[in-house]
Each structure stands twice: as structure tokens, then as C-alpha cells.
Amino acid sequence: MKIGILDADLVGRQKHRFPNLVCEKLSGYWKEHGAEVTLLLDYDHFDEYDHVFVSKVFTDTPVPEWLRETEKVHIGGTGFFFDKAPNLPDEIEHHMPDYRLYDSWIHSEVERAKTEYARKGKPFNEKSFMVQFKEYTDYCIGFVTRGCFRKCPFCVNQKFDRVFKHSPLEEFYYEGCKKICLLDDNFLGCPGWREMLQQLIATKKPFKFKQGLDERLLTDEKCEMLFSSNYDGDYTFAFDNIADYDLIHEKLKMIRRHTTTRCIKFYVLCAFESTDEVDIENTFKRIALLMDYQCLPYIMRYQNKNDTPWKRSEYKGMYVSLARWCNQPSIFKKMSFRQFCEANQALHKTEGTYCSAMQAMVEFEEKFPDIAAKYFDLRYADGKGGEQ
Numbered sequence: 001m002k003i004g005i006l007d008a009d010l011v012g013r014q015k016h017r018f019p020n021l022v023c024e025k026l027s028g029y030w031k032e033h034g035a036e037v038t039l040l041l042d043y044d045h046f047d048e049y050d051h052v053f054v055s056k057v058f059t060d061t062p063v064p065e066w067l068r069e070t071e072k073v074h075i076g077g078t079g080f081f082f083d084k085a086p087n088l089p090d091e092i093e094h095h096m097p098d099y100r101l102y103d104s105w106i107h108s109e110v111e112r113a114k115t116e117y118a119r120k121g122k123p124f125n126e127k128s129f130m131v132q133f134k135e136y137t138d139y140c141i142g143f144v145t146r147g148c149f150r151k152c153p154f155c156v157n158q159k160f161d162r163v164f165k166h167s168p169l170e171e172f173y174y175e176g177c178k179k180i181c182l183l184d185d186n187f188l189g190c191p192g193w194r195e196m197l198q199q200l201i202a203t204k205k206p207f208k209f210k211q212g213l214d215e216r217l218l219t220d221e222k223c224e225m226l227f228s229s230n231y232d233g234d235y236t237f238a239f240d241n242i243a244d245y246d247l248i249h250e251k252l253k254m255i256r257r258h259t260t261t262r263c264i265k266f267y268v269l270c271a272f273e274s275t276d277e278v279d280i281e282n283t284f285k286r287i288a289l290l291m292d293y294q295c296l297p298y299i300m301r302y303q304n305k306n307d308t309p310w311k312r313s314e315y316k317g318m319y320v321s322l323a324r325w326c327n328q329p330s331i332f333k334k335m336s337f338r339q340f341c342e343a344n345q346a347l348h349k350t351e352g353t354y355c356s357a358m359q360a361m362v363e364f365e366e367k368f369p370d371i372a373a374k375y376f377d378l379r380y381a382d383g384k385g386g387e388q
């Protein structure tokens with residue numbers, strides 16, 4: 001039996017660098033059943049396979065118009081069906097992923113790069129080139145829980161009213177992996193969080209919750225365990241809604257009672273409820289609170305498969321500049337918003353005109369001087385780290 005597996009996000013998105021877990025599980029399942037499994041890198045040779053599975057996570061990943069479910073071709077994932085994506089059969093959903101599925105693609109990327117560097121007469125550093133593939137090579141990946149009860153209107157996760165145990169760690173963990181990556185939607189909301197966290201800690205492997213953790217559910221006990229664990233990279237939370245301001249403030253104080261780490265990042269959703277000055281101010285207000293506690297914001301501009309509202313906003317330039325300022329921690333840690341726009345202007349080549357960042361800032365400040373006075377000069381470096 002010949003099985004083709006196509007990760008549509010890998011094929012359709014430049015620089016996409018995260019394995020598709022469904023593809024890896026399908027590969028594991030079919031290999032165990034004796035099939036010859038190939039990772040497909042285009043849509044051109046489906047007729048050479050007995051079955052082809054196409055999976056995508058992102059709704060805006062392009063796929064060929066002719067692509068349809070047939071007897072041979074099977075399509076799935078939130079990228080195709082959003083929150084109505086059908087579940088995988090249990091024997092595949094709970095199968096050990098094939099963490100080697102992407103090996104041949106990684107190998108060909110390395111060879112391609114080597115040839116390209118040689119052609120340009122440049123030295124090729126394989127180790128640093130390989131960093132982009134670390135999610136494929138270093139991690140075992142899975143969900144120990146599924147579901148979420150919050151039903152945030154911008155979130156794909158609407159199917160369930162609770163968080164429940166999904167896969168025991170052993171289902172996707174193997175001793176040889178360097179690290180563990182959890183894709184859970186709201187781990188801390190699961191009643192069994194304590195024993196699962198203890199189990200993760202007991203592996204002694206660095207682990208991370210890639211989708212972030214729900215800081216609104218933090219308690220002293222959770223902080224104690226999380227912040228003393230061998231966590232991999234930044235702790236990621238979300239501050240999506242200005243209505244949570246007071247609660248998040250309380251949780252930031254709690255976090256700072258337990259850790260001084262600077263590796264705390266919050267996703268900050270904007271351009272969802274509106275794309276006007278109120279939304280811009282709400283975004284700054286959240287950034288300012290995070291700064292105060294020496295946490296890093298990561299701006300997420302809302303978009304769905306049909307629309308990107310911030311692109312239609314009168315303040316499009318502000319959304320772009322906010323994201324460029326916040327989402328580059330080395331810049332954010334050093335500069336206020338105004339300094340960031342001024343630094344862009346200093347690099348601007350056309351005399352007598354503004355760069356796009358400066359233009360957006362100046363226009364916004366003219367219209368809303370009070371908002372500008374309150375937020376444009378705040379700096380992360382002046383944050384008190386919670387020592388209020």
C-alpha cells in the first residue's frame with residue numbers, strides 16, 4: 001500500500017516551520033500497518049498513491065481549487081473545516097506520531113542550502129541552519145488535554161464546554177526526545193492538571209505549552225510548580241481582553257511573588273472588537289501593564305479566513321508599528337513606542353517625508369494627543385518588575 005501525506009501548511013506557507021501532528025500520527029499508523037509512506041511536497045502526483053491525506057491547520061493556507069475529498073484523497077484539519085473539523089478515528093488519534101516523517105524533507109533542504117551557499121562561495125554552517133527545524137527534530141508533541149470552556153469568540157476552539165484528559169503522556173513521549181511540546185488549549189483548566197504537571201516535571205525534559213497557558217486560572221500552587229520546573233523557553237500567556245484587566249493585574253502580582261524571570265510573554269489580541277482609537281488605546285493599556293511587570297507583549301492582529309479587519313482600518317499603520325515594536329523583544333526592551341518610530345525615521349532615505357511608522361504615529365498623536373501622552377513614551381526598561 002502506498003500512502004502519500006501532504007502537510008498543506010508546509011507546502012503552501014513560506015517559512016512555515018512546525019510539524020503537522022495529524023500527518024505524523026497518520027504516518028505512524030500506516031507505517032505500522034506495513035504501508036510505504038511518503039511526505040508529499042506538491043499536489044502533482046496523487047495518482048501514484050493508493051491514498052493521499054492532506055491536512056492543514058491554518059485557514060488562509062492556499063490549496064489548489066480542484067482539491068476535493070474523494071475515495072482516494074482525504075482532507076482534514078481546522079484549516080479546511082475550522083471548528084467543525086471531524087475527529088480522527090481513535091486508532092489514529094491515539095497513535096504514536098512518526099517523528100521521522102519530515103526527515104527526508106529536512107535532508108533535502110539542507111542539501112539545497114549547501115549547494116546554494118557553495119554557488120555563492122559562502123561558508124555553510126549546518127548547525128545554525130538546522131535551528132529552524134528544531135520543532136521537527138527535538139520535540140515529542142501531543143495533547144495531554146483537549147477542550148476549553150471559555151468559548152472566546154475569536155477562537156477556533158468551540159467544540160467543548162470543558163477541559164478533559166486526552167492522551168496519557170506515554171502515548172506520544174519517547175525517551176530519546178530532547179524536549180516535550182504540548183499543544184493543549186487550556187491545560188490549567190483541566191481538573192487533572194496537578195498529576196499531569198507532576199508527570200511532565202518527572203521526565204526531567206524541558207517542556208512547553210505552545211498555545212500558551214490561561215493566566216486567569218493561576219493559583220499560588222500552579223505558579224510554584226510551573227516556575228520551578230524545567231520549562232522550555234518563554235512562559236506564554238494571553239491578555240486578549242481589556243475586560244480582564246483587573247484580574248490579569250492580580251495574576252501578574254501573583255506571578256511576581258513566585259519568579260523574577262524575564263521570560264514571560266503575553267499574547268495581546270487586537271483589532272477584534274473594533275479597529276478604532278479605542279482598540280488602539282486598549283492595546284496600549286495592556287502593553288503598559290505588562291511592561292510594569294517586566295513581561296513581554298506579543299501583538300496578535302485578529303484575522304479570520306475571510307477577513308483581516310486591521311488592514312481596512314484607518315489606523316492600519318499603527319497596527320503594523322505596534323506589532324513591529326512589540327514583537328521584536330530586543331527592540332521592545334530598549335525603546336518606547338516613540339523611540340521605535342523615531343529610529344525607523346532615522347533610517348528613512350527620502351528626505352522631507354515620514355517613514356510609515358513615523359507617519360502613523362504623528363497622525364495618531366495629532367488626533368489623540370491624550371492617548372499619545374499616556375503611552376507613547378513608556379519603556380519596558382522603566383518597568384518595576386512588580387515591585388510596587
Ligand code: SF4
Nearest residue numbers: 148150151152155185
Ligand atoms: S481560553 Fe484560549 S483556548 Fe479557550 S476559547 Fe479562549 S482563546 Fe480559545
